[in-house]
Amino acid sequence: MATAQQMRTKTESAPKRPGGEEFRAWLSRTWPSVLVLIGAGVVWELAVEIFNVSSFVLAKPSEFIAATVEQRELLLTAAWVTTEEILYGFLLSVVVGVVLAVAIVRFEWLERAVYPLVVLFQVVPKVALAPIFILWFGYGLAPKLLLIVVIAFFPITLNMIVGLKAVDQDLLLLMKSVGSSRNQIMTRIQFPTSLPYLFAGMRIAITLAVIGAVVAEFAGARDGLGYLIQFASTQLDTPLMFAALTLVSLLGLVLYYGMSLLEFLLRRRFPHIKSAESA
Amino acid sequence: MENMRISAQHIGMRFGRRGSEQTVLESLDIDIEPGSFVTLLGPSGCGKSTLLKILGGILAPTTGEVLIGGQPAAAAVRRRQIGLVPQRPALLPWKSALQNASMLRQIATGERFADAVPAAERALELVGLAEAGDKLPHELSGGMAQRVSIARALAMDPAILLMDEPFGALDAITRDQMNENLAEIWAATGKTILFVTHSISEAVFLSDTVHVMGVKPGRIVETLEIGLGRPRTRQVFDDPLFSEYAARSRELLEPKVTV
Numbered sequence: 001m002a003t004a005q006q007m008r009t010k011t012e013s014a015p016k017r018p019g020g021e022e023f024r025a026w027l028s029r030t031w032p033s034v035l036v037l038i039g040a041g042v043v044w045e046l047a048v049e050i051f052n053v054s055s056f057v058l059a060k061p062s063e064f065i066a067a068t069v070e071q072r073e074l075l076l077t078a079a080w081v082t083t084e085e086i087l088y089g090f091l092l093s094v095v096v097g098v099v100l101a102v103a104i105v106r107f108e109w110l111e112r113a114v115y116p117l118v119v120l121f122q123v124v125p126k127v128a129l130a131p132i133f134i135l136w137f138g139y140g141l142a143p144k145l146l147l148i149v150v151i152a153f154f155p156i157t158l159n160m161i162v163g164l165k166a167v168d169q170d171l172l173l174l175m176k177s178v179g180s181s182r183n184q185i186m187t188r189i190q191f192p193t194s195l196p197y198l199f200a201g202m203r204i205a206i207t208l209a210v211i212g213a214v215v216a217e218f219a220g221a222r223d224g225l226g227y228l229i230q231f232a233s234t235q236l237d238t239p240l241m242f243a244a245l246t247l248v249s250l251l252g253l254v255l256y257y258g259m260s261l262l263e264f265l266l267r268r269r270f271p272h273i274k275s276a277e278s279a
Numbered sequence: 280m281e282n283m284r285i286s287a288q289h290i291g292m293r294f295g296r297r298g299s300e301q302t303v304l305e306s307l308d309i310d311i312e313p314g315s316f317v318t319l320l321g322p323s324g325c326g327k328s329t330l331l332k333i334l335g336g337i338l339a340p341t342t343g344e345v346l347i348g349g350q351p352a353a354a355a356v357r358r359r360q361i362g363l364v365p366q367r368p369a370l371l372p373w374k375s376a377l378q379n380a381s382m383l384r385q386i387a388t389g390e391r392f393a394d395a396v397p398a399a400e401r402a403l404e405l406v407g408l409a410e411a412g413d414k415l416p417h418e419l420s421g422g423m424a425q426r427v428s429i430a431r432a433l434a435m436d437p438a439i440l441l442m443d444e445p446f447g448a449l450d451a452i453t454r455d456q457m458n459e460n461l462a463e464i465w466a467a468t469g470k471t472i473l474f475v476t477h478s479i480s481e482a483v484f485l486s487d488t489v490h491v492m493g494v495k496p497g498r499i500v501e502t503l504e505i506g507l508g509r510p511r512t513r514q515v516f517d518d519p520l521f522s523e524y525a526a527r528s529r530e531l532l533e534p535k536v537t538v
Contacts, residue, residue: 170369
């Protein structure tokens with residue numbers, strides 16, 4: 001019974017790891033909303049059944065789950081295309097957002113010259129830019145990436161700027177007391193200090209990137225979940241529409257929690273990331 | 280040993296925009312012997328902290344000049360002769376005590392971490408934290424964090440240590456321990472220490488010279504030479520001379536109250 005013994009010691013020691021404890025806490029926070037979700041699905045199913053709603057108008061959960069299984073290859077291919085767009089677009093947004101923030105904080109004249117324009121740009125309804133980007137760059141990857149960046153870079157830039165400026169004044173003075181350069185202060189103090197703020201911005205940006213990808217596909221694409229939703233709507237294939245929609249939502253959820261995971265892993269190296277999580 | 284005498288003449292400091300300027304310091308002259316322990320004692324808002332930074336060459340005064348070892352104070356900063364200990368520890372939360380202790384030295388000298396380690400370890404030993412090098416700041420108590428902050432300054436082996444109310448946030452018991460430890464460090468290293476505080480007993484216990492400051496504008500009201508013997512331990516508190524210096528300081532700080 002050595003294995004049973006081993007297993008018991010394993011489970012007994014599990015809560016001691018902070019990761020295990022956090023997972024338990026997360027689980028106990030999450031299960032009520034999962035229950036509500038399942039409950040809503042059941043009510044939905046019954047309501048469509050009882051009121052005899054046509055499946056052209058509103059598909060039952062069981063119908064679009066069936067559609068998902070039936071057309072899984074089509075859906076998975078489309079999901080992969082969209083995932084790629086989102087990830088590339090998101091990474092590009094992080095690069096653009098971070099570079100812009102660092103430049104704005106590092107050079108005062110840039111803050112005066114560019115920052116107001118960046119803020120002003122937020123007034124432009126960026127969804128409306130999608131057709132223009134399609135016109136310029138065609139149906140390929142480029143217009144999707146561009147739209148995602150335009151939508152998603154702003155929260156990253158804004159958070160990063162706040163983070164870079166949130167430096168302990170005593171630390172700044174210390175750096176000055178040894179005659180360090182502004183670049184040294186930026187790389188050694190400001191950049192690591194801003195990490196929690198950057199992550200807060202990235203969490204917002206990843207969900208915006210999902211929106212950007214789907215909107216860009218609506219405007220013109222040959223593949224992807226957004227394209228599939230539109231295609232299904234022209235075919236009056238409501239179950240497929242709902243299946244694709246569910247998949248997009250699921251994709252957003254997975255990516256969002258992927259960000260949390262990345263944050264969790266980075267916390268080993270930079271323990272201060274945790275402190276700003278609630279902010 | 281280099282003669283790092285600090286001499287400051289006609290130091291004045293004004294803050295704010297033209298028209299609504301505030302005079303923080305007015306025409307101060309100070310001379311500080313190398314290797315002495317000098318305290319700026321005063322109420323909040325008297326500009327003692329500003330004066331400390333000016334004397335250490337970190338802040339440029341509006342008028343007057345500070346010479347350290349006969350050269351402009353900024354040159355001493357460039358030659359890493361100034362070690363600052365701010366009011367709060369201001370440690371990098373993602374670095375261990377040893378990494379924090381070596382950080383300023385690395386920047387000042389351009390050394391790699393591995394090359395800065397021996398100096399940082401010696402400094403941690405000096406502040407009594409030889410065993411805590413691997414700890415992260417959030418694992419340290421307030422007193423320990425401030426010790427790391429002192430070690431961070433000592434690791435550069437500067438001629439002059441600037442300490443800006445370093446024990447202000449600590450509880451009374453820890454504070455007494457830190458004061459005794461600081462007196463030992465001062466005796467062992469022979470550094471010039473410029474110390475800022477609003478605690479009378481702390482000032483008298485630690486210093487050779489106490490400059491008592493007044494407000495509006497910030498100025499030195501009187502300079503007390505503390506003639507207590509060295510080395511000093513807690514027994515100094517019972518010395519009648521100690522009480523005399525303390526009473527005189529109190530009188531100077533609250534001129535309207537008769538003691």
